[in-house]
Amino acid sequence: MNRKVVHKVFWAWGFEKEERWLNDMAALGWNLVDTTGVRYVFEQGTPGEYCYKLELLNTLPSTAESERYLRFMEDAGIEQVAACGRWVYFRRRAEDGPFDLFSDLDSRITHLRRIRTLLLVLLGVELLAVVFQLVAFAHVNTPNFKQVMGPVLSAGDPLFLGIAAILLVIAVVLAVQVIRIARQIGRLKKERAIRE
Structure with missing residues (x-):
């Protein structure tokens, strides 16, 4: 059977784009x-044989909660193909018809909240890393810093500022995505209110 390996980067907030690409x-x-x-x-097979969906689980796939959910999906004819952290890749035979993991607005909102929470944690880590870089920059010329970090790092004033700048850019990108997901959640809530 022919195999193909593709290297590609998708962001957590772009899971629908990743789904489209897989399909x-x-x-x-x-x-x-x-x-x-x-x-x-990838393995070569029959064109259009499967439909793919992604989901960020509440817990790792190895936990009891997730294992029950994955067995439920399997009983429904939906196969788990792979997992990456809490992200799970599902597929179902196309001949069985299309499938949607988030059949109602509440489940879509819950999934987007999980993604938003993940991004908020990453944003917090990024901001903390920026603070550490700036603290290191402020202390780079002190004797204790030179003694602990050695001559290479203690001579790299611009290095600490450069790293802090890169981390800050990443933090801004994460913040923008958190806002976008929050707006999407808001739109879904309004839609839910209209339907009720």
């Missing part, structure tokens, strides 16, 4: 069999 690959006969999140392994 486009399946339409060409390349079926996902494994992923690390940036490395995708």
